Structures are given as C-alpha cells and as structure tokens.
Amino acid sequence: MPDWFIGELRKVFDKSSVLTDTDIEPRYYHDLAGQPVDKPRAVVRPRTTEQVSAFLRLCHRERVPVATQGGMTGLVRGALPNSSEIVLSMERMNAVEEVDTLAGTAVAQAGAPLQKIHEKVEQEGYMFPIDLGARGSCTIGGNISTNAGGNRVIRYGMTRDLILGLEVVTADGIVLQGLRKHIKNNTGIDLKQLFIGSEGILGVVTRAALRIFPAPAERQVALCAVPSFPQVTSFLRMARKHLGGELTAFELMWNEYYRLTVERVKGVIGPLPTHYPFYVLVEASGDHVDRIHADQEKLLEAAIVENLIVDATLSNTNASAEAMWRIRDSSGELARTFRYAARISFDVSLAIDRMDEYTRAIGASIKTIDTSAFLIVFGHVGDGNLHLDVHHENTPTKGEDLERLVYQITGDFDGSISAEHGIGILKRPYLKISRTQEEIETMRMLKRAFDPNHILNPGRIFTM
Amino acid sequence: MPDWFIGELRKVFDKSSVLTDTDIEPRYYHDLAGQPVDKPRAVVRPRTTEQVSAFLRLCHRERVPVATQGGMTGLVRGALPNSSEIVLSMERMNAVEEVDTLAGTAVAQAGAPLQKIHEKVEQEGYMFPIDLGARGSCTIGGNISTNAGGNRVIRYGMTRDLILGLEVVTADGIVLQGLRKHIKNNTGIDLKQLFIGSEGILGVVTRAALRIFPAPAERQVALCAVPSFPQVTSFLRMARKHLGGELTAFELMWNEYYRLTVERVKGVIGPLPTHYPFYVLVEASGDHVDRIHADQEKLLEAAIVENLIVDATLSNTNASAEAMWRIRDSSGELARTFRYAARISFDVSLAIDRMDEYTRAIGASIKTIDTSAFLIVFGHVGDGNLHLDVHHENTPTKGEDLERLVYQITGDFDGSISAEHGIGILKRPYLKISRTQEEIETMRMLKRAFDPNHILNPGRIFTM
Known part of the structure; x- marks a missing residue:
C-alpha cells in the first residue's frame, strides 16, 4: 500500500469513517477467544453504498487488500484482518429499510444485525426464519456471505433460499443493482447466487431483499x-x-x-x-x-x-x-468453559444413516492420538449436519493431527467439511476433501474474473 | 466448421450417435407450432458424460457452435438450432439412476423426462415436486437449465431449490463432478448455481441429484x-x-x-x-x-x-x-385453438397487489393497436407470476408493436419480463428491462470466462 493511500481515504471520507493506529478498537482484530491477530492498516466504515463503491475503486486501483467485516461471529477466521489489509466494516450500514407484509419481503442493509431484523419484522406479526445462537451480533451481510443455516433449515431452508435480491459492489467499485423482490425471476444468469456463500471474495453485499413469513401463533x-x-x-x-x-x-x-x-x-x-x-x-x-x-x-x-x-x-x-x-x-458458552487451545470445532454434513458409525469412528480414532480426548456432538440432524467439538486437554499441541484425522474420516464417509460455517482461513487446507481439483480451479477462474487484483478477502477459501 | 469435422465426430462416436442430412428428424429443428427452423449441421446423441466431454472438447477446439436440446418444450426458442450449429441431444442420457428414500434424494441423467422421474419416485411412495403441463416431454436437464417453476412453487420452490448437486461438462470438455447430496454444503463458491437457470450458455448439465419428499396421502x-x-x-x-x-x-x-x-x-x-x-x-x-x-x-x-x-x-x-x-x-392446448401467428405469450412477475391494475392497463393499451385484441390471463398468483396471452387476430403483423408495448408496461410496473420461461432468443431484446447494463456486462464476463470460444448456445440470453 502506498504511503499516501490513507491520506487519499481521508480526502474521500470524514474523520469518523477512517480509523488508524490507536483509534482502531480491539474488536476489529480480535478473534472469538479474545486473542489479537495482526492490527489492520486502517478501518473504513462507510455509511452508503456509494462510499463502499468509492472505497473499493481506490483499493482496486492501488491493489490494496480489504477484509470485509460484519458481526465478527464467524467460526473460520474469514473476517480477521492481517497487517497489510484495510478492514471494511459494514457496521454503520445497519438499517432495516423496509418491511412489506403484503408482499412478504423486507429490505435490510448488510450491516443490520440479525436480531434487529427479527425485531422489526416481528413488530408486523411476521418472521424472518434464519436464526442462530449469534443472532444478537451477527449481521445479515455475514449471514449472506456465509449462507448461514441455523435452527430452522428443516422448514425454511438456508439463507440462500430466503434471498430475493442483492445489491452488491464488485472489486472495482461497480454497483450491481439487483435489489429485486420477485420470487420468480428467470432473466439470465442469477448473479446474486455468486455472492451468497462465497465469503466476500467476489464482491461486497451492501443491501438485501429478504423473504419473510407470517409469524406462527x-x-x-x-x-x-x-x-x-x-x-x-x-x-x-x-x-x-x-x-x-x-x-x-x-x-x-x-x-x-x-x-x-x-x-x-x-x-x-x-x-x-x-x-x-x-x-x-x-x-x-x-x-x-x-x-x-x-x-x-x-x-x-x-x-x-x-x-x-x-x-x-x-x-x-x-x-x-x-x-x-x-x-x-x-x-x-459450553465451549468457552473449556480451554480454547485444546478444542477443535467441526461442522460437517453427511448421510444421516451413517452419522452413528461416523461419530463412533471419530470418537475411537482421536483416542489413538490422545487417550483422554473426547467428543461433544450436536447438530441439525434433519439437515444431515453435525457439529463436533474435539477436546484434547492433555495434548494441546496435537490439534493439527487431530484435525487432519477428523477431516480424513469425514472424507471417507463422503461428508462435507463445512455444512454451514464456511471455509475461511481455517478450513482452507482441507477444501480438496469436499471439492474436486476442477471445481477449485473453476473457483479461481471466477475470482480472477471478478477480482483481478485479488483485493477482496484475499486468501480466504483458497489461495491464488 | 471445417469440412472434416463431421468425419472427426464419426471417428469418436458410433453411427447412431451422429445424425446428418436426411437422418435428422424434424423434431430436432421444428418449433412448438410445428414450423421448421434452420436444419442443424448434425445431431450428436451421446450416451455418457465422457462422450459429452469428448464432443465439447472437439467443438471448443474447432469453435463449432452447439445447441443443447432436452425435451424441446421451451417457450423462448432457446433450443432451436441454426444452420451453423450442431445439436447436442441429451435424449439417450435419460436414466433415473437412483432413488434413496432414507436420504430423500434421487439421481437422474439430464435427458430423463420429468414424468419418468415422477413415476420412479412415486413407486417408492415419494414425490419430486416440480410439475408442469409439459411433464411428459420436458427433461430434468431442461428444467434445470431454465430453473423451471410450475404448479407447486408456493410450497416447494423452484427447480433451484430442489437441486442438491450437479455434474456439468464445461465448454472445453472439463467435467465438474459436483453430484453431491448434502442439503448443507458451504465449501466455497456454490458452482452449481451458475448452471441452474442460465439456459445452457455456461455448461452442459449431465446429471443431477434431486431432493424428493414423501408423497402426501x-x-x-x-x-x-x-x-x-x-x-x-x-x-x-x-x-x-x-x-x-x-x-x-x-x-x-x-x-x-x-x-x-x-x-x-x-x-x-x-x-x-x-x-x-x-x-x-x-x-x-x-x-x-x-x-x-x-x-x-x-x-x-x-x-x-x-x-x-x-x-x-x-x-x-x-x-x-x-x-x-x-x-x-x-x-x-387452449393456445393451439387460436392462430399461432396472431398470439404472443408473456410470463411476468410483479407485485401481487398491482396485478389487477397491470392487467387492466395492458388490456386497454393493446386495444390502441388492435381494437379487437384481447387478453387471456392465468398464473401462479401466490408466487407473483402471471402468464398472459395477447391475441390479435385482426392484426397479425402487429406482433412486435404489441410485444414492445406489454414489456414497456411490465417495466413501468417494476415487473420481471420472465418469471419462469427464461430469455432464450425470443425475449433477448427486452432483457434490459429486467437487468441493468452492469448486470448484463457481468453476465458477458461470465460467458467469456466459461466459454471463451462462444460455442454453447450462442446468442441465447444476450449477444457477445
């Protein structure tokens, strides 16, 4: 990043929109366990889509990498910056702009917390079905970027199934204005699908049109x-x-x-x-x-x-x-009652009829590495999705070995290494268990096409 | 196309797989009204994914354009060939390969007729919810390529919502093996979404994993x-x-x-x-x-x-x-009781509370062009989707004027020009009513990335 770049940002944005040095609060670069990562070069907090566009245009031109942040509740270290990146925080684009009960739609800015959307919609006797433990902090932009699942997928589907339209800013600052509310709209390639679940590497979601439903009595x-x-x-x-x-x-x-x-x-x-x-x-x-x-x-x-x-x-x-x-x-909260460093979390999909055999196989195999290791398992079994926490209190240095072992068994069971959490940085080494080489190459091709200077969340999901 | 190309195809495929000249039956180049279009240079009918791959690799190398065909029941002239194209008919890849009631999944080849899938699944007490009038002829590959809707979208969603995984052959013959059956699988960019509803311009779907449901009593x-x-x-x-x-x-x-x-x-x-x-x-x-x-x-x-x-x-x-x-x-059948040349079909999405005003506006405005023109309207109102047929028996030459008028009004009502039929060739001039210039340019960018030689269904949806 050229030295004058921050100065250039300050010309475009007001003082409170560009934070540097001691103005950068810890929450922008601390992980869920409260541990700091590298401090970013700056934090930019736009108020409008036009500001997101202006910011990205500059970053694209100068090849400055960007880490986009929502509620920082992700579990795969995707939103944690490194020291060469500027954080793009969506926290000030947090409005729920519209709730239309006749049409069954709501419009929210990307930084709107999920719970805020729930509350606004519930005031009208409606519900937005995506719900997860992090509801108070996570944002709809983060939910979209990770295609969040949660507790009611069995009835209402994943986030992808509940998005009618998206407004997205691409890496070079172009605004794709796709904030439409049609349930059925077969007019060419459905571009919004590319930005759902792709963890912010192809564009920045700024606004979403959501499906809402009458709240059950x-x-x-x-x-x-x-x-x-x-x-x-x-x-x-x-x-x-x-x-x-x-x-x-x-x-x-x-x-x-x-x-x-x-x-x-x-x-x-x-x-x-x-x-x-x-x-x-x-x-x-x-x-x-x-x-x-x-x-x-x-x-x-x-x-x-x-x-x-x-x-x-x-x-x-x-x-x-x-x-x-x-x-x-x-x-x-249960996880936080154990030592962070001696715990590995997994979020897998597999055939329901093989889940029992799978968890037994993992429970037995982890003991070959740490005889006192144990499993805590729970999940959305109706959707074929399990969460597993491996605890290895006595062998905190064996994390990687245990991780490799679990993912290998997951592959043997034709499982997916991520049902709903995404890949981020944490699961990147294991992506090839769930995607073929040809698929990963196709993802790289898309990355090159949408973000030729590799500025958006670089290194997340895969390296270039 | 070089002269030796058909000879090259005959080396790779057996005699019944490559049809030319008088061996090409009318069904490969006749529209729904029974009118012939240009006869294609050849019809290729692969039996396996490997054959689709070998065929496309050749076409890609020699820049030979391909028109992929399913059941030929599309309503936007997307599958009709022109004289420079080779037809890729999926009719011999028509097996329903697997029905798994425990997992709630079925696997079918792209050329399997929808009704055949219904029957196979019903034998096990299950249902596949996509259903439309053309069920006896249309294929699941065509349903996927057009993201078909139909009669039960209100409960089960569009085809997109019922696809768990796809096997796809790209323009250069690479097989993207994504035939997975997980309901939840957030492992990077969800590539299959690109091939659903994009009318075959980015790849050829060869197999699909479908969601099925217990048939209601x-x-x-x-x-x-x-x-x-x-x-x-x-x-x-x-x-x-x-x-x-x-x-x-x-x-x-x-x-x-x-x-x-x-x-x-x-x-x-x-x-x-x-x-x-x-x-x-x-x-x-x-x-x-x-x-x-x-x-x-x-x-x-x-x-x-x-x-x-x-x-x-x-x-x-x-x-x-x-x-x-x-x-x-x-x-x-109702449409076929009228003169084909004096009828225009529309398939639009718009806000339910504006449908009455919309149909009245169209009913009145068409009479400014043809005083005896009339409308036949029906549709999936719960999904915000109407089908309109404009009949102009006394002014058969005014079709384009009427079409322009209806789409203009559709745009004025913030409607979509295609809810479920797609764009194909027929609606291409009007795509800009439903998509912004930036969106259409992004679609072109995707086309260039996936099909640099423009061989797959060229000219469908947009021109390059």
Missing part, C-alpha cells in the same frame, strides 16, 4: 430422550410424518453435549435427567394453537408406544420453550 | 369462483392462514382463460359456470386425509361467509381432482 417445543441413534432416525421419520409442515426444528444432542451444558453453563436448567444417550428438541409451529399441542402430544405418545423415546417434556409456556432452546443454543 | 383440490381481484388476494391470505404447510397450489384463472378452455379444449369439463370474473384452484396436501378435507371445507365456508368466493366445488375423487387440474394445465 404458536411454537411448541418438546425435549425427548432417545436410547439409540437408530431410534433417533426413526423418530425423525415419525416427526416428519406426524407434523408435516408444522415441523420447524429437529435438533439432536449427544449425551455429552446435554450433560455438560446442564452441568457447566450458568443459568441452563435441564428438564430431563442427564444419563440418556441422546436428546432431541422438536419444535412444532403453526396458527392452530390447539392443533399444534394435540399433534405434538400425539407424536410423543406414538413415539413412546413404539419405544423410540423413553422420556419427554413439553413446553407449556413461552418461558419453558425458551429454556429448552437455551440448552441447544449454548454451544458457544 | 391426500391431495384435495377446490375450484372457487371469485368476484374481484382484491377478493382473490384476501382469499390467498386466508388460504395461507388456514392451510399453512398444507397449501400446495393456489392457481388463478381470469374469466377468459376458464371460459375459453371449457368451450374450446376437447375433453375439458368445467364444474362451475363460466360467467365469474376469476377462478381459483386451491390444492391442499398432507398425510391426515380427514384433516385435509376438514381444513379445505372450513376454508371454503369461511371464504363464503366473508364473501371472498361466490361458488365452489371440491374434489371427492382423484378423477375429479385431475379434471380440475386439467383445466389449469390446458394453457398450451
């Missing part, structure tokens, strides 16, 4: 204890059959997850004993309150009769439903 | 007469509220569509009188037979009480449900 949650994995899959099939379109979550927790969360996370109360092998959280939603209750009760009765579940509790108030969700949503 | 259809458009939108809201996830179709027919179909299409019987302004076909599906019936009846009762509908009939057998669907599915 009732959400009822059941927490069920299941004695074995085959019974989990049978129970999932039964829940789909009984609840149909009312089934809005089917979340699985292995014993260790449930037990340790109840034991270690402050404020979490477990309504069931902690000795069962598996725990399933089933959510049913809909407008017929009585029917939702009756359907859930019938499901639980049938599951008990067929010995699929051995214990269960049903929410009878919003507070009790929230308390059950709290268990499932505490994965981050 | 019951599908009940109601046909309802509605006195005005505002009542249609209120009825739609009520249907969504009452039926929730059970609502699998909400199809609207304007009076002219219903009346003329009943009067002119052989074998169609209208269960309601033909004088009502609007007719809505509502389908509810689910596993609880009694509940589906009770919910539909309650919906109709409530709609009658609130004066949203003035007449209705409910299917009590599969045959009566099929008879009602037959009315909605007869748009092609």
Whole structure:
C-alpha cells in the first residue's frame, strides 16, 4: 500500500469513517477467544453504498487488500484482518429499510444485525426464519456471505433460499443493482447466487431483499430422550410424518453435549435427567394453537408406544420453550468453559444413516492420538449436519493431527467439511476433501474474473 | 466448421450417435407450432458424460457452435438450432439412476423426462415436486437449465431449490463432478448455481441429484369462483392462514382463460359456470386425509361467509381432482385453438397487489393497436407470476408493436419480463428491462470466462 493511500481515504471520507493506529478498537482484530491477530492498516466504515463503491475503486486501483467485516461471529477466521489489509466494516450500514407484509419481503442493509431484523419484522406479526445462537451480533451481510443455516433449515431452508435480491459492489467499485423482490425471476444468469456463500471474495453485499413469513401463533417445543441413534432416525421419520409442515426444528444432542451444558453453563436448567444417550428438541409451529399441542402430544405418545423415546417434556409456556432452546443454543458458552487451545470445532454434513458409525469412528480414532480426548456432538440432524467439538486437554499441541484425522474420516464417509460455517482461513487446507481439483480451479477462474487484483478477502477459501 | 469435422465426430462416436442430412428428424429443428427452423449441421446423441466431454472438447477446439436440446418444450426458442450449429441431444442420457428414500434424494441423467422421474419416485411412495403441463416431454436437464417453476412453487420452490448437486461438462470438455447430496454444503463458491437457470450458455448439465419428499396421502383440490381481484388476494391470505404447510397450489384463472378452455379444449369439463370474473384452484396436501378435507371445507365456508368466493366445488375423487387440474394445465392446448401467428405469450412477475391494475392497463393499451385484441390471463398468483396471452387476430403483423408495448408496461410496473420461461432468443431484446447494463456486462464476463470460444448456445440470453 502506498504511503499516501490513507491520506487519499481521508480526502474521500470524514474523520469518523477512517480509523488508524490507536483509534482502531480491539474488536476489529480480535478473534472469538479474545486473542489479537495482526492490527489492520486502517478501518473504513462507510455509511452508503456509494462510499463502499468509492472505497473499493481506490483499493482496486492501488491493489490494496480489504477484509470485509460484519458481526465478527464467524467460526473460520474469514473476517480477521492481517497487517497489510484495510478492514471494511459494514457496521454503520445497519438499517432495516423496509418491511412489506403484503408482499412478504423486507429490505435490510448488510450491516443490520440479525436480531434487529427479527425485531422489526416481528413488530408486523411476521418472521424472518434464519436464526442462530449469534443472532444478537451477527449481521445479515455475514449471514449472506456465509449462507448461514441455523435452527430452522428443516422448514425454511438456508439463507440462500430466503434471498430475493442483492445489491452488491464488485472489486472495482461497480454497483450491481439487483435489489429485486420477485420470487420468480428467470432473466439470465442469477448473479446474486455468486455472492451468497462465497465469503466476500467476489464482491461486497451492501443491501438485501429478504423473504419473510407470517409469524406462527404458536411454537411448541418438546425435549425427548432417545436410547439409540437408530431410534433417533426413526423418530425423525415419525416427526416428519406426524407434523408435516408444522415441523420447524429437529435438533439432536449427544449425551455429552446435554450433560455438560446442564452441568457447566450458568443459568441452563435441564428438564430431563442427564444419563440418556441422546436428546432431541422438536419444535412444532403453526396458527392452530390447539392443533399444534394435540399433534405434538400425539407424536410423543406414538413415539413412546413404539419405544423410540423413553422420556419427554413439553413446553407449556413461552418461558419453558425458551429454556429448552437455551440448552441447544449454548454451544458457544459450553465451549468457552473449556480451554480454547485444546478444542477443535467441526461442522460437517453427511448421510444421516451413517452419522452413528461416523461419530463412533471419530470418537475411537482421536483416542489413538490422545487417550483422554473426547467428543461433544450436536447438530441439525434433519439437515444431515453435525457439529463436533474435539477436546484434547492433555495434548494441546496435537490439534493439527487431530484435525487432519477428523477431516480424513469425514472424507471417507463422503461428508462435507463445512455444512454451514464456511471455509475461511481455517478450513482452507482441507477444501480438496469436499471439492474436486476442477471445481477449485473453476473457483479461481471466477475470482480472477471478478477480482483481478485479488483485493477482496484475499486468501480466504483458497489461495491464488 | 471445417469440412472434416463431421468425419472427426464419426471417428469418436458410433453411427447412431451422429445424425446428418436426411437422418435428422424434424423434431430436432421444428418449433412448438410445428414450423421448421434452420436444419442443424448434425445431431450428436451421446450416451455418457465422457462422450459429452469428448464432443465439447472437439467443438471448443474447432469453435463449432452447439445447441443443447432436452425435451424441446421451451417457450423462448432457446433450443432451436441454426444452420451453423450442431445439436447436442441429451435424449439417450435419460436414466433415473437412483432413488434413496432414507436420504430423500434421487439421481437422474439430464435427458430423463420429468414424468419418468415422477413415476420412479412415486413407486417408492415419494414425490419430486416440480410439475408442469409439459411433464411428459420436458427433461430434468431442461428444467434445470431454465430453473423451471410450475404448479407447486408456493410450497416447494423452484427447480433451484430442489437441486442438491450437479455434474456439468464445461465448454472445453472439463467435467465438474459436483453430484453431491448434502442439503448443507458451504465449501466455497456454490458452482452449481451458475448452471441452474442460465439456459445452457455456461455448461452442459449431465446429471443431477434431486431432493424428493414423501408423497402426501391426500391431495384435495377446490375450484372457487371469485368476484374481484382484491377478493382473490384476501382469499390467498386466508388460504395461507388456514392451510399453512398444507397449501400446495393456489392457481388463478381470469374469466377468459376458464371460459375459453371449457368451450374450446376437447375433453375439458368445467364444474362451475363460466360467467365469474376469476377462478381459483386451491390444492391442499398432507398425510391426515380427514384433516385435509376438514381444513379445505372450513376454508371454503369461511371464504363464503366473508364473501371472498361466490361458488365452489371440491374434489371427492382423484378423477375429479385431475379434471380440475386439467383445466389449469390446458394453457398450451387452449393456445393451439387460436392462430399461432396472431398470439404472443408473456410470463411476468410483479407485485401481487398491482396485478389487477397491470392487467387492466395492458388490456386497454393493446386495444390502441388492435381494437379487437384481447387478453387471456392465468398464473401462479401466490408466487407473483402471471402468464398472459395477447391475441390479435385482426392484426397479425402487429406482433412486435404489441410485444414492445406489454414489456414497456411490465417495466413501468417494476415487473420481471420472465418469471419462469427464461430469455432464450425470443425475449433477448427486452432483457434490459429486467437487468441493468452492469448486470448484463457481468453476465458477458461470465460467458467469456466459461466459454471463451462462444460455442454453447450462442446468442441465447444476450449477444457477445
């Protein structure tokens, strides 16, 4: 970066929009564990799409690398800058600009926190279905760039399925104005798809048109204890059959997850004993309150009769439903009760009928490296997605060996190395397990076409 | 194309795979009205992905243009060849290779007819939700290349939403092996999205992994007469509220569509009188037979009480449900009862609350060109998608003027010029109404990157 570059930025932006040196607060360059990474050269905080465009045009011309930041809740180190990069923070483009209940659409700026969108939409009796534990901090721009999943994919799909249109600024500052609200719009190549889930390497999302849905009058949650994995899959099939379109979550927790969360996370109360092998959280939603209750009760009765579940509790108030969700949503807090350096997180997709065998294989193999290593497993089993945390307290230096081992087994099971977290920097060495060489070369070709000077999140997903 | 090129093809493929001259049957170069276009130089009919790859490698090297063909049911002249092109027919890659009910996936070759996929999946008690009038002829490869919509988008989404993975051959013969079955797979740029809905200009789809769903035990259809458009939108809201996830179709027919179909299409019987302004076909599906019936009846009762509908009939057998669907599915047959040359078809998306004003504006404006011109309108109103046929029997030479007029009004209403049919050759002059210049230039950039010699469906969507 030429020395005069920051001066040039200051000419274009006001003082509060360009931070350098001691004005750069720690949150722009600290990871989730609170550890600092390299301090960026500057932090630029645009207020408008035109400012994003002006900034990128300059960076493109001078080949200055940029790290775009949303809520900094990503899990693959994609938004952490290095010392040669300028941070593009979207935090001041955080408005929810429009909620249209007749059309079933909302428009938000990229930096709008997910929870803010939830609240604005809920005021109108509607819902935006993407929901995840980081809802208070994560932004819709980050959700789009990583194609976030979360708890209700089983009913509403991933972020990709809920985006109607995007406004995007490309690396050279061109604004692709695609903020359209049509559900059906087959007019040539669907460019917005390129910017969803590509982790900011092809362009910067500045605005999004989202699909919203009438909020259901009732959400009822059941927490069920299941004695074995085959019974989990049978129970999932039964829940789909009984609840149909009312089934809005089917979340699985292995014993260790449930037990340790109840034991270690402050404020979490477990309504069931902690000795069962598996725990399933089933959510049913809909407008017929009585029917939702009756359907859930019938499901639980049938599951008990067929010995699929051995214990269960049903929410009878919003507070009790929230308390059950709290268990499932505490994965981050549970992780933070362990030493950061002796823990590796995985987020994999694989065939549901192989999940049991897969987790057993991993549980056994990690012990060949660290005899006291153990697994904490939970996930969105209905979507074929598991989260695994490998804890290796006694061998903190063996992280890479364990990581390689788990990804190798994931490949052997035809799994994907990232279901919803993305690749970023952290999973880049393993991308070839989930993508062929030809696919990775095609991604590089796209990168060259969209960002010939390699300024947008360079080195994320793959190197050039 | 060099003279020796056909000879080269014959060396690589057996005799039945390369057709020339009189061996080329009319179906490869006749449009939907039965009119011939230019005869292609040859028709190549590969049996395997490797053969598609070998063929494209040759064409790429020698810069020979290719027109890829599925079931030839497209409505925008995208698959019709010209005399310099070789037809790549996918008709011999038509196997449904796998149906996995546990995973909820099916794998089909691109040339598999949609109906064949339906039948194979139904044998296992499952369904593939994409459904359209052309089901008997159209292929899944064509459905993917055009991102087909159809009758159940309101519940299951477009083709894009139902594709888990694709195997694609690029212009230079490289096979992108992305036939994966994960619902969640955030591992870099989601390349398959580029080949869905891009009408074959970036690559040739050879195989697809599809999402399938348990077939509902019951599908009940109601046909309802509605006195005005505002009542249609209120009825739609009520249907969504009452039926929730059970609502699998909400199809609207304007009076002219219903009346003329009943009067002119052989074998169609209208269960309601033909004088009502609007007719809505509502389908509810689910596993609880009694509940589906009770919910539909309650919906109709409530709609009658609130004066949203003035007449209705409910299917009590599969045959009566099929008879009602037959009315909605007869748009092609209805069109063929009129002179082809004096009819223009439109497929637009726009805000639901502006549809009434829009159709009135078009109905009035076409009369400024042809005083006896009239409109036939129907569509997937729940998805914001209308089909309009403009008939101008007395001014067959005014087609272009009328077309320009309708698209101009569509632009004025912020509509999309293609909801589900695509652009092809036919709508190319109007693409700029629905896409900005920057978007079209970005599409051109992608075309150059993926197909530098411009051999794949050249001139479709845009020119280079």
